[in-house]
Structure formats: C-alpha cells, structure tokens
Amino acid sequence: MDIKPLTAELSVAPQLAAADIDRIAAAGFRSVVCNRPDGEGADQPLFSEIERAAQQAGLQVRYLPAQSGKVTDEQGQAFGTLLAALPKPVLAFCRTGMRSTTMWALSQAGRLPLAQIIDHAAQAGYDLKGVVRRIANGGKTPLDVADATHEVVIVGGGAAGIAVAASLLARSPGLDIALIDPADVHYYQPGWTMVGAGVFNAATTARTMASVLPRGVHWIKAAVAAFEPERNAVILDGCRVVRYSQLVVCPGLKLDWNGIEGLPETLGRNGVTSNYRYDLSPYTWDLVQRMQGGRALFTQPPMPIKCAGAPQKAMYLSADHWRRTGVLQSIDLQFCTAGAVLFGVADYVPALMEYVKAYGIGLQFTQNLVAVDGPARQARFTRTHADGTKEAVTLDFDMLHVVPPQKAPDFIRVSPLADAAGWVDVDQGTLRHRSFANVFALGDAASTPNAKTAAATRKQAPVVAHNLLATRGELTGEVAYDGYGSCPLTVERGKIVLAEFTYGGKLAPSFPKWLIDGTRPSAMAWYLKERLLPPLYWDAMLKGREWMAQPEMVG
Numbered sequence: 001m002d003i004k005p006l007t008a009e010l011s012v013a014p015q016l017a018a019a020d021i022d023r024i025a026a027a028g029f030r031s032v033v034c035n036r037p038d039g040e041g042a043d044q045p046l047f048s049e050i051e052r053a054a055q056q057a058g059l060q061v062r063y064l065p066a067q068s069g070k071v072t073d074e075q076g077q078a079f080g081t082l083l084a085a086l087p088k089p090v091l092a093f094c095r096t097g098m099r100s101t102t103m104w105a106l107s108q109a110g111r112l113p114l115a116q117i118i119d120h121a122a123q124a125g126y127d128l129k130g131v132v133r134r135i136a137n138g139g140k141t142p143l144d145v146a147d148a149t150h151e152v153v154i155v156g157g158g159a160a161g162i163a164v165a166a167s168l169l170a171r172s173p174g175l176d177i178a179l180i181d182p183a184d185v186h187y188y189q190p191g192w193t194m195v196g197a198g199v200f201n202a203a204t205t206a207r208t209m210a211s212v213l214p215r216g217v218h219w220i221k222a223a224v225a226a227f228e229p230e231r232n233a234v235i236l237d238g239c240r241v242v243r244y245s246q247l248v249v250c251p252g253l254k255l256d257w258n259g260i261e262g263l264p265e266t267l268g269r270n271g272v273t274s275n276y277r278y279d280l281s282p283y284t285w286d287l288v289q290r291m292q293g294g295r296a297l298f299t300q301p302p303m304p305i306k307c308a309g310a311p312q313k314a315m316y317l318s319a320d321h322w323r324r325t326g327v328l329q330s331i332d333l334q335f336c337t338a339g340a341v342l343f344g345v346a347d348y349v350p351a352l353m354e355y356v357k358a359y360g361i362g363l364q365f366t367q368n369l370v371a372v373d374g375p376a377r378q379a380r381f382t383r384t385h386a387d388g389t390k391e392a393v394t395l396d397f398d399m400l401h402v403v404p405p406q407k408a409p410d411f412i413r414v415s416p417l418a419d420a421a422g423w424v425d426v427d428q429g430t431l432r433h434r435s436f437a438n439v440f441a442l443g444d445a446a447s448t449p450n451a452k453t454a455a456a457t458r459k460q461a462p463v464v465a466h467n468l469l470a471t472r473g474e475l476t477g478e479v480a481y482d483g484y485g486s487c488p489l490t491v492e493r494g495k496i497v498l499a500e501f502t503y504g505g506k507l508a509p510s511f512p513k514w515l516i517d518g519t520r521p522s523a524m525a526w527y528l529k530e531r532l533l534p535p536l537y538w539d540a541m542l543k544g545r546e547w548m549a550q551p552e553m554v555g
Contacts, residue, residue: 003027004097004124006104009088012097012124017045018053025057030087033079035103036094037065038264039255039404042187043278044095046257046264060086066099067410068182069225069237076106083107095223096182098237101126109135130239146233146243148220150178152468153234153244155224157181157209159189159541160250160443160457166214166544167465172474178218178242180234186212187278188537190454193310193490196275196284197317199530206278212542224251227415229436246468247436249417249424250443251409253306253452259405266374272400275314276306287399288318293330294398297379299369300337301405306444306452308344309487309499311337311403312352318401319359320492333361334395336381338368344451345505347519348489348497355491355521367393369402408445423447428503429480429554431464438471440464450503451485458541459484462551479551484508488529496525510548 001020005011015036016024024032032054038046047063054061062082066075083090083104092100105117105128112120114132121128130147152168154161157179165177191205213219222236227247234242255276257264266272273284296318300311315335322328335356342349342356342363356363364383371380379400381393407413413422417433424441425434428448433439442460444452460481469475483503488496498518502508509518516522540547 003091006101006120006124009090010083010104011089011091012100012104012126013091013093014096015041015044016050016093018049021050021053021057021059024091025059029059029089029091031060031062031090033062033064033082033086033090033092033100034094035064035066035079035092035099037067039257040068040095041183042189042255042276043185045279046267048264049268062086064103066094066103067225068095068099068223069235069239069411071099071102071106073106076103076109079103080107096221096237097124098126098222101128102131102238105131106135126238127240128238130236130241134239145241147236147240148178148218149243150218151176151244151472152178152246152248153242154179154248154250155181155234156249156251156443156445157183157186157213157219158250158252158443159454159537160252160461161248162186162212162214162542163457163461163544164248164250164442164464165217166542167461167546168468169214169216170544170546171465171469173216176218177216178220178244179213180220180222180224180236180242181209182221182223182237184209188534190307190537191534192275192278192281193313193317194530195281196273196314197288197321197490197493198285199493202278202282204534207538212538214542214544224411226411227417229416229433229439232438245438246471247439248464248468249412249439249441249445251412251445253406253444254409256405256407259301260369260402261371261380262374263372263402263404266372267402270374271377271398272372272374272402274402274404275310276403284314284318284401288321291318291322291331291399292327295332295334295396296399296401297334297336297395297397298401299379300335300339300403301368302338304452305403305406307487308451309489311335311401312343313490314401315361316355316359316489316491317493319355319361323359324493328359333359334364335361336364336367336369336379336395338366340365343489343499345499345501345507347505347507348499351497351520352489352491372400372402412445417441419447421447428483430467430478431460431481432467440468448481448483450481450483451487451501453485453487454537454541455486455500456484458549459551461541462546462549466551478554480554481551482508486510488525488533490526490529491521494526495521495523496529497521498525498528
C-alpha cells in the first residue's frame with residue numbers, strides 16, 4: 001500500500017485491497033473514493049469488496065469511476081464536490097493513482113495556480129504536465145507536443161506484448177521499442193486452472209513486470225486513453241502523448257464482472273468463485289476441498305472468451321478430486337454453457353464426453369448465467385430454445401464457478417482501430433490493420449477468429465515481428481498466421497486431452513500420434529502442461545526463443 005499525499009486533506013494510492021482498509025482507518029483516513037471501474041485487471045478486487053470492508057471499518061466510501069486516461073471535466077467537478085462533502089482526510093485510489101490525481105487537478109483548475117497543481121502532483125510522483133496543457137488548451141489534449149517518441153510502440157505488457165517485443169529484438173537488436181502498460185505484475189494466466197485444482201501455488205504464476213521485460217525496451221508505466229492513428233500518436237492517462245512509427249496493439253480483453261447481476265457483491269464468498277481472477281483461484285481449491293455434497297455449477301458465457309476450454313478444465317479437475325475422495329456420488333454436477341456444443345472442434349468431443357459420463361455431469365446447453373444471489377445460493381439463467389424463445393431458469397447451488405462475459409477493453413472499442421464488434425480490425429493472416437498499414441495487433445484484442453489462448457499468441461508474435469520489420473525495410477517477404485490455437489483440456493489429474501487446431505477447426509498436432517494423440521487423454525500431455533509449458537512460457541516465449549513457432553513465408 002503506497003499512500004501519497006497531495007494536500008493535507010487528500011491522499012492518493014494505487015489499487016487497494018479489502019485487507020488494506022483496516023490499516024487505512026488506523027492511519028486516520030475517514031473516507032475512501034474509488035476512481036477505477038471494475039474489470040480492468042485480472043488481479044483487481046471489485047469495488048463491492050472494498051465498499052463492504054470500508055463500511056465495516058466505519059469509513060465513508062464512494063464510487064466515481066473513470067476510464068483510464070479519459071477523465072472528463074465533469075468528473076473532475078464531481079470529484080471536487082465529493083471532496084468538499086466527505087469527512088476528511090480522504091484517500092482516493094485507482095490502478096496507479098493517476099486518475100485520482102487527474103480528477104483532483106481538474107477540480108482545482110481556476111482555484112490553484114497551474115504551477116502549484118504540477119508541483120503538488122510531482123511531489124506525489126505524478127507527472128501532470130499533459131493535464132495542465134489540456135487545461136490551458138480549453139479542455140482538449142494538444143497533439144502537437146509529444147512527451148515521448150519511439151520507433152515501435154507496443155500497447156500491453158501481457159503474454160502478447162512481451163513476446164512480440166522479444167521477437168522484434170531477436171531480429172533487430174537495436175530497435176527502439178517502448179511498451180506501455182501500467183501493471184507492476186505479469187501473470188502466467190494459463191496456470192490459474194492448476195491453482196484452482198491445488199496443483200500450482202498462485203505465487204508461481206506471478207512475476208514483476210520489470211523482470212520479464214526484454215532488456216532495452218523502454219517501459220512506459222501508464223494506461224492508454226486513446227489512439228490517433230492518423231497522427232501516429234497514442235494518448236496516455238494524464239493527457240500525455242507518445243508518437244510512433246509502428247504500433248502494436250495487444251492489451252488483452254476485459255472481464256465484465258458487472259455483466260452478471262449480483263455477481264460483484266458475492267464473488268469470493270457464499271461459494272461463488274472464478275479461476276479467471278488471480279486472487280480467487282485459491283478460493284476455488286478451498287471450495288473444492290470442502291465440498292462434501294450438494295450442487296456444483298460451472299458456467300460458460302457466450303464466445304469469445306480467453307481459453308474457451310478453461311470453464312471445463314475447472315469442472316473436470318474438481319470432479320476428479322471429488323471422485324478420488326469418494327464424494328462425487330453425493331454431488332450434483334452441472335455444466336451450464338451459453339453455447340450449443342461441448343467444444344467447438346468436434347474431433348475432441350468424444351473423449352470429453354467419456355469424462356462427462358464418468359463424472360455424471362449434467363450438460364445444460366444454451367443456458368447463460370445472468371444473475372447470482374449469493375446469500376440465497378441461487379443462480380439465474382436464460383435458456384434459449386431452438387425456436388429462439390427464451391426461458392428463465394433458477395438453480396440452487398452450494399458451489400458456483402463463474403466465467404464472466406468478456407469483451408475488448410473500452411479504449412479499444414471506441415477507437416478508430418476497432419471493427420464493428422469492438423476488436424482491433426486486422427487481417428487474419430498478416431495481423432496488419434486493415435486501414436492503417438503501420439499498425440498491427442495480436443492476442444485477445446485482435447479481430448482474428450482463432451481461440452484466444454497463450455498458445456495462439458506464441459505463434460502470432462513472430463508473425464507480427466517479421467511483418468512489422470518488413471514494413472520498415474529491415475526484412476523481406478511476408479509471413480502469415482494460420483489460426484493455430486491450443487487448449488490442454490485437463491480432464492483429470494494426470495491426464496489431458498491436448499486440443500490443437502488452426503482456422504476452421506483443422507487439427508494441427510505438434511507431436512506424432514505415438515507420443516501424444518490429442519484426441520485421447522494423455523499422461524504425456526499432462527507432463528507437458530505441468531512441467532514443460534511454464535518454463536517454455538517464461539524462458540522461451542517471453543525471451544524471443546521461437547521453438548516450434550517459426551512463421552512460414554507467404555507465396
């Protein structure tokens with residue numbers, strides 16, 4: 001917890017956790033203001049969790065969320081009104097503290113000299129020169145002044161961003177690259193399924209961003225607010241401007257926890273969990289261990305989602321534990337999916353169905369979770385029938401594993417880079433933007449119709465690296481991504497159905513059938529998932545070592 005005073009009455013901080021609230025109260029704060037919308041990060045607690053802890057500690061708490069880098073003058077005024085009314089001192093927080101500081105600056109425009117606003121913010125560690133330029137420019141961010149300029153700018157420091165930076169440097173060691181991401185921690189998200197099954201420890205899936213960033217890459221620790229591709233500019237929080245020659249966009253996607261009524265209020269308690277959040281995957285394992293009987297529901301929202309097999313993985317591993325401990329026959333296990341099939345590539349369904357039958361899993365197709373009442377232990381679904389009619393279905397539960405709806409980040413969906421569905425509009429082969437030739441995208445936010453997995457990103461990064469450098473004249477020819485994705489379906493502890501496929505569901509096995517038959521459960525595939533894939537991720541994919549991922553030339 002890093003609290004930074006702006007004035008005698010207001011301090012700001014990066015993201016808080018519910019566990020921080022008692023210390024905040026002990027430090028003398030009387031009010032807390034949250035300026036960060038829910039669902040921005042996979043490790044982010046929901047506001048309802050902070051609110052509950054603050055109320056229990058006797059603090060006033062308010063929610064005034066703003067999109068990163070898009071704080072409006074009206075939000076600044078609202079922040080000033082809140083600050084005047086709330087008991088003091090007040091602690092405001094967002095992801096890094098920048099949004100809260102920006103709101104304060106806008107609320108003080110016309111009250112304090114601009115130089116004094118800059119000075120207060122600088123003493124707290126925040127650069128508000130861009131905000132002040134905006135105030136002086138009548139509320140608009142001037143693009144004629146750049147705070148930084150780089151040859152290549154990468155937006156996003158997840159698997160895609162780090163991998164493509166490493167692949168670029170492997171081909172062009174002296175390339176000037178800046179990577180923009182506000183996060184301090186980089187996560188190996190494929191490991192969270194294993195955490196939820198007691199196989200991995202959560203801490204092994206997290207490393208500092210600084211430790212995984214390729215040497216020589218400039219890290220701009222900020223959030224993107226907007227794109228100006230016609231001006232080759234990215235606008236950051238604090239109204240700062242970064243210019244580029246080539247742009248790579250890979251910020252991941254947004255988990256929409258608020259897309260399910262009542263979920264934010266009960267997530268992490270009342271038997272409601274999700275392996276899609278770092279801090280909740282251990283809670284999944286705790287629930288699984290304590291479950292002795294009753295009903296367990298596992299849900300899957302409409303596509304697209306990251307790792308379409310993850311909802312099933314959690315279910316199969318839970319069922320395997322209950323079978324091994326002798327309680328499976330006492331548990332009513334239901335898979336409630338908004339989809340019409342068990343898995344999108346039919347070749348893998350027979351093996352999965354064997355486990356569905358062995359575990360006694362009820363399959364509830366076209367049944368989408370829309371609301372949760374945690375204290376009542378009830379989940380409400382909408383079932384869509386073949387004729388298009390809809391039916392409301394309510395199920396009681398003792399354990400509920402939820403996968404939230406997912407969509408492109410807000411700053412992508414409203415940008416000139418987005419297609420009609422909100423994803424970055426790129427050619428599915430070259431991964432180049434369809435309208436802006438110096439812009440590329442990969443990973444979960446790209447419009448490509450592939451499975452959104454880390455394995456897909458591993459194949460996409462070399463494609464983007466080659467084609468971007470060809471655009472710069474440093475390489476020749478063009479390479480294409482074939483839609484490869486992989487989903488290691490953990491059907492039991494010790495065995496995996498290793499689904500590998502390209503565009504159109506065409507099977508694309510990486511190993512000979514005598515070693516791993518991907519359409520059948522395999523102990524070797526489990527060994528690959530448990531022992532080999534984590535080091536392959538940290539020490540190869542993020543280091544520019546493209547083992548089994550070299551792109552092929554087109555034509």
